[in-house]
Amino acid sequence: MVKEANILIVDDRQDKLLALETALDGLEQNVVTARSGDEALRKLLLQDFAVILLDVNMPGLDGFETAALIRQRPRSESTPIIFISAMNDSGNHVTRGYSLGAVDYILTPVIPEILRAKVAAFVDLYQKTEQVKRQAEEHAQLLHAQSARAQAEAAKERMAFLADASSVLVASLEYEKTFENLARLVVPRLAEFCLVDRMDKLGGIEQVAVAHQDPEQEELLRQIRYPGPEETSHGAFRVYVTGEPFVCNRVDEKMIADLVPEGDRELIRALRPTSFAAVPLHARGRVIGSITMVHTEPGAIFNPDTLWLAGELAHRTALALDNVELYRKANEARQEAEAASLAKDHFMAMLSHELRTPLTPVLTHLVRLASEPDIPELLRHPLEVIRRNVELEARLIDDLLDLTRVGSGKIHLEREVVDVHALLGNAIEICRGDVEAKGLELKVDLEAQDHFVNADPARLQQVFWNVIKNAVKFTDEGSLHVATRDEEDGGISITVRDTGSGIEKTLQARVFQPFEQVERGKGGGLGLGLAISRTLVELHGGTIALESDGPGQGTTVTVAVPTVAERPREEAGRATPERDGTRQLRILLLEDHVDTSESLTLLLEMQGHEVTQAFDVASALKLAETRDFDLLLSDLGLPDGSPGVVMKAVAKRNGTMGVALSGFGMDKDVERTRGYGFRHHLVKPVDVGRLEEILLECGVEEIINH
Structure with missing residues (x-):
């Protein structure tokens, strides 16, 4: 639908304004009137007009002065002006009117048909011009919208690519896998083939990953020789030295000669590069590697958008490599901590073993001496003092082991x-x-x-x-x-x-x-x-x-x-065995510590048991093959093997019960003892009272079994 045009009529006489309005009624346009030049100028500030009908003779500003001011306003400098005058001074007025940019000069009385035809022509020209302007604006808006939409879609695609890239890069916590993932991201999104390299420990450059849109060409990429630390003039060093991207959108023979040593140029030519861009990988304040992207298609270049995307990809790669480095250091620290913890546990176990072992003969000799009826009363108190202090020493060792268990949650x-x-x-x-x-x-x-x-x-x-x-x-x-x-x-x-x-x-x-x-x-x-x-x-x-x-x-x-409502279970039918109801036991004592073996033998023989001593696994096995035993009393740390084989041998022959003696008292030591087939685990120094209870238990079983 064509919009109505505005027509401005300027005359100081009301009758002439009315006559001109009447003459233009048939055009069906919007007619605006003004009684003076000043009023006309005010109307022009508010709206634009297709044509202006301007009376020449008016008080104040006349028509020519008004026209001159209209032409000074940029928006109305080209608006058509038709002068209307009752004076027939065609020589001066017409010339002056046309000099002010008038398109026509009409003398009164005005013929309505002629006036309408002239005004209609200017109105039609104005409307068509406005239509062309609107179409041009709409076309410009359409192009702008299409451009904005294309940019938005491109930006969305870039962000999606970078988001996928971040996910791929952090998927592995290994350097080589991260570099390989990076090369696969570049091809074919940013280039036809890609090389990823890094600085080696000696200061040279080494290739770590390649990718080519034609997988058969990747073997050719792997043949590219990289410079050593002394070849600093090699083009590959440029991004490491400057820390900035290196872009070449036209690869020719001169460029190849400037960047590549003569012996390597034939291989580069075989790859047919047309343009390349090398982007540095920054991590921990230095360049640790670079991505080299290469086009092989004629006319393909690296524009700012591509370089921005490559830079963002390099930034995300650096973050992923930082994560790899942090994980590696954390893993090394964990392994060191675990090794230190194992070493500490081993040290504590060995320390307790070495501290406990000498205490057993001391305690057993003290018990044996205290049981002698003819020992002087004067010595009984010192013996009790010695016993208490030895037990205190054992308690201190237990506290150290318990502290280790507390620290490790075991x-x-x-x-x-x-x-x-x-x-x-x-x-x-x-x-x-x-x-x-x-x-x-x-x-x-x-x-x-x-x-x-x-x-x-x-x-x-x-x-x-x-x-x-x-x-x-x-x-x-x-x-x-x-x-x-x-x-x-x-x-x-x-x-x-x-x-x-x-x-x-x-x-x-x-x-x-x-x-x-x-x-x-x-x-x-x-x-x-x-x-x-x-x-x-x-x-x-x-x-x-x-x-x-x-x-x-x-x-x-x-x-x-x-507390709990349940009471301790009474072990029905179980009576405390008395010494008189047991028989004396045949005991195989396997102990490589001579003093401990001697003191335990004396103590056990005082109680009426028959004790056979063995100081290593080999001699114990020989005894187990030829003699019957009711009980195996064995140390765990033996010089020539495990006591488990002895336990199996005596158990197979007699169904014998086993009691392990050890300076090791950790939970794993008890579990190992049970794995050998021993029923009880006694920690050195041997609790003589507990040992007597076990011997009593064994004696009762012997009576029941026989």
Whole structure:
């Protein structure tokens, strides 16, 4: 639909304006009138006109002056002006009118038909011109929209490519695989073939990946020779030196001669490059490699968009390589940490073995001497002091091993329903000699009604022993109070209160840390007991806390653990075997430590057992082939092999039970013992009481079996 055109009529007389409007009625256009030159200029500021009918003689600005001002305005400088005048001074007026850009000069009276025809021609020209302008604008807008859409689609495609590239590049944590993925991304998206290289350790350049749109050509790419550290003039070094992209959109003989040594030029010519771009790979503040993209199609070039995309790809590759480097370093650190942990565990195990082994003959000789009826009373106390200190030494070794287990999270609980009061009683009895030696008043109030827990009895008793031992150690006079009570949440709390040296407020938060001691050197110890106790209590789902009002005010330690309604299972029909009901055993003792073998032999023979000594696996096997034994008592660390073969030999002949003796007491050592077929694992120094229980058990089995 054609839009109406605006026609401006300017005359100071109303009757003439009306006459001209009437003459133009048949054109069906928008006619605008003005009574003066000033008003006409104001109308021109508001809208554009197809043609202007301008009276020459007007007060103020006349028609010529008004026309001159109209022509000074850029938007109306080409608007057609028709002068209308009643004066027949054609010589001056017409000449002046045309000099001002008038398209016609009409004398009144105006003939309506002629006026309409002239105005209609200018209106038609104006409308067609406006239509052409609109079409041109619409076409320009269409082209702009198409260009914007194409740019948006290209940008979207680039972003999608880079997103896919990032996913591919981070898919591997190996340098070579990352470089290979990079080459595959470049071809054929950015070039017909691609070379990826990096700086080697000597400062030269080495090829790490290639890709070609024709896979058969890749072998040719791999034959390209790269420069050594002394060939710095080689073109491949350029991006490493400048750190900037190197682009050549026209490869000719001169370019090949400038960049490639003579002996390598024939191979480059065979690849038919037409243009190339080398982009550096920046990582950790230096150029570590480059991507060389090569076109082989005539006229193909690397434009700014392609180079931007290549630069972004190089940036993402550098990030992926950083991840590879971080993973490599983290993996190396983890392996070093694991190796250090294994070395530490091995050291601790060997240390405990070497420390424990000499203690066994000491303890066994002490037990044997103490059992002699005619030993002077004067020596009994020194023997007891020696025994206690040897047992303390063994306890310190156990604490070190327990600390290792705590650090590696390898403490294993053998849970069963146990009586807390019974475990407390055992711990008190162990410490009773020290309590009596100091003359302390011991008060025990076991008031808890619910005192059964699902726990590892040995470990929980270890906690009680540590707490009571500490209370005795730091209390020189006064009293010791051990009590239990029911907790509101259904658990049981065990409180050990002493009147000893107390602890400063600033130290109370640290006493559960390894190697922390309130008074250095007092009563021995390494400061590990409470640290290990806290871990054991927490593994049982409980808590341990310490309170003291300060130095000289005593200390209270409270252990709280959850209880269970179930009671310990009574082992029906099981009676404690008495020595009189057992027979003496034939024991094969396999021990390479001479002192330990001698002391154990003396102790066992004092109890009436028949002991045969063997100091290595070979001699033990010979004995097992010719003699019958009721029990194999064997060390684990033997000079010529594993005790497992001996265990199998004696078990096959007699169904014999085995007891392992070892300075190694870690969980894996116990598991290895069971794998050999041994029923029991005793850690050196041998607990003589526990050994006697096992011998008694073995004797009862012998009576039953015979």
